[in-house]
Amino acid sequence: xxxxxxxxxxxxxxxxxxxxxxxxxxxxxxxxxxxxxxxxxxxxxxxxxxxxxxxxxxxxxxxxxxxxxxxxxxxxxxxxxxxxxxxxxxxxxxxxxxxxxxxxxxxxxxxxxxxxxxxxxxxxxxxxxxxxxxxxxxxxxxxxxxxxxxxxxxxxxxxxxxxxxxxxxxxxxxxxxxxxxxxxxxxxxxxxxxxxxxxxxxxxxxxxxxxxxxxxxxxxxxxxxxxxxxxxxxxxxxxxxxxxxxxxxxxxxxxxxxxxxxxxxxxxxxxxxxxxxxxxxxxxxxxxxxxxxxxxxxxxxxxxxxxxxxxxxxxxxxxxxxxxxxxxxxxxxxxxxxxxxxxxxxxxxxxxxxxxxxxxxxxxxxxxxxxxxxxxxxxxxxxxxxxxxxxxxxxxxxxxxxxxxxxxxxxxxxxxxxxxxxxxxxxxxxxx
Numbered sequence: 001x002x003x004x005x006x007x008x009x010x011x012x013x014x015x016x017x018x019x020x021x022x023x024x025x026x027x028x029x030x031x032x033x034x035x036x037x038x039x040x041x042x043x044x045x046x047x048x049x050x051x052x053x054x055x056x057x058x059x060x061x062x063x064x065x066x067x068x069x070x071x072x073x074x075x076x077x078x079x080x081x082x083x084x085x086x087x088x089x090x091x092x093x094x095x096x097x098x099x100x101x102x103x104x105x106x107x108x109x110x111x112x113x114x115x116x117x118x119x120x121x122x123x124x125x126x127x128x129x130x131x132x133x134x135x136x137x138x139x140x141x142x143x144x145x146x147x148x149x150x151x152x153x154x155x156x157x158x159x160x161x162x163x164x165x166x167x168x169x170x171x172x173x174x175x176x177x178x179x180x181x182x183x184x185x186x187x188x189x190x191x192x193x194x195x196x197x198x199x200x201x202x203x204x205x206x207x208x209x210x211x212x213x214x215x216x217x218x219x220x221x222x223x224x225x226x227x228x229x230x231x232x233x234x235x236x237x238x239x240x241x242x243x244x245x246x247x248x249x250x251x252x253x254x255x256x257x258x259x260x261x262x263x264x265x266x267x268x269x270x271x272x273x274x275x276x277x278x279x280x281x282x283x284x285x286x287x288x289x290x291x292x293x294x295x296x297x298x299x300x301x302x303x304x305x306x307x308x309x310x311x312x313x314x315x316x317x318x319x320x321x322x323x324x325x326x327x328x329x330x331x332x333x334x335x336x337x338x339x340x341x342x343x344x345x346x347x348x349x350x351x352x353x354x355x356x357x358x359x360x361x362x363x364x365x366x367x368x369x370x371x372x373x374x375x376x377x378x379x380x381x382x383x384x385x386x387x388x389x390x391x392x393x394x395x396x397x398x399x400x401x402x403x404x405x406x407x408x409x410x411x412x413x414x415x416x417x418x419x420x421x422x423x424x425x426x427x428x429x430x431x432x
C-alpha cells in the first residue's frame with residue numbers, strides 16, 4: 001500500500017481546501033488531517049471525521065485506511081508542511097512575515113486592519129504561528145487574496161528559519177527583541193539569533209525589510225540595505241509623533257508624501273510602534289492617508305490583548321494573553337504614567353523564562369516598587385516565592401483562584417487596573 005505524493009494530495013486539496021484537525025469542527029467537504037499529539041493519535045478519529053462529513057481523511061497509519069477516502073501518507077505533520085510549502089510556491093502575492101518577542105499578534109492585526117482598506121487581505125488567524133499553525137495559515141490563502149500577513153512564533157533557534165522555509169515571505173519585520181522564551185533560546189543572545197533568522201531569509205532573497213529606526217538592537221541585527229524604516233526620527237520613511245498614551249494612543253504621522261492622525265482604541269507607548277509599523281506598511285503599499293487612518297483607528301483589540309474595559313466602575317487594562325520580563329516592564333512602566341491617583345497592578349507569573357525565572361520575577365517586583373501605585377498584587381507560585389519582598393499593601397497569591405476570591409470582595413471602584421500575566425495564569429477570569 002503506497003503513500004500518496006504531495007502532487008496528488010495537492011490536486012485533492014485544490015477542490016477541498018478546508019482543512020480541519022479537530023473532529024468537533026468538521027465541515028461537509030473538508031479534509032480531516034490526523035495529526036498526533038502528546039496524548040492522542042488522531043488516526044483513531046479518521047473514520048469518525050469521514051462519517052461526520054469530511055470528504056477525505058489524511059492518515060499515516062495504514063490500519064485505519066478503510067477506502068479511497070482515506071489518504072495514506074508517511075507522516076501527517078510533514079505532509080501538511082510540505083503541502084503548504086508546495087501551495088506557497090504557487091502564490092505570487094506579497095507575503096509579509098512577522099516575528100518578535102512582544103506585540104507580533106497586535107502588529108499583525110493592525111497591519112491587516114490597514115491593508116484590508118484597499119486589498120483582499122489574509123492574516124494568520126489568532127496565534128496560529130507555530131509549525132502546525134503556519135502551514136494551516138498558508139493553506140488558507142486562495143486566489144481571491146491580494147496580500148497576506150503571516151505571523152511566526154518561536155521557542156528556540158532554527159524555528160523561524162524552518163517557518164520561513166514554509167511561508168517564504170518576501171517582505172517582513174521583527175517587532176522587537178526581548179526576554180521571551182529564554183528557556184528554549186538559551187538566553188537573550190539566543191533570542192536575537194533566533195528572531196533574526198527572518199532577516200537572514202529576507203536578505204538571502206533580496207527582499208524588503210520593515211524596521212523600527214528607533215530600535216538599536218534591531219538595527220544591529222540587520223545586514224540588508226533594502227530597508228523601509230519607521231520611528232520618530234527624521235531619517236525614518238514613516239515618522240510618528242506621540243501625544244498621548246492613556247487612556248488611548250493619540251498622535252500624528254507623516255511621510256514625504258502624506259500625513260495622518262492617530263486616534264486609536266489601544267493604550268500604552270509600546271503599541272505606538274506597532275501602529276507605526278502598520279502605517280509604514282500601508283504607505284509602502286500606496287494606501288492613501290484616509291485608508292490608513294480608518295484601518296488604524298477603527299481597530300479594536302480582543303482576545304485579552306490590550307483590551308480597555310469597564311468592570312464594577314473600574315477601568316481595566318487587560319493584557320492577559322502573554323507575558324515575559326520585557327513586556328511586563330514595558331506595560332508596568334507605561335501604566336505608571338497614567339495621571340489617575342488610584343492605579344492598581346495585578347501581575348501573574350511569567351512562564352518559559354528558564355533558569356532566570358526566580359531572578360526575573362524578583363527583579364520585576366522590585367521594579368514595580370520604584371513606581372507609584374495604590375496597590376500591587378502578584379499572582380502565581382513564581383511571584384509567591386518572593387512574598388517576603390512585600391511592602392506597603394502589596395498582596396501575593398499563589399493561584400489565580402485565590403486572587404479571584406480576594407478580587408470579588410476588593411473595593412476597586414474608580415480605580416484604573418492593569419491586569420497582565422502569561423496565558424496559563426488565565427487572569428482574565430478575575431473579571432468574568
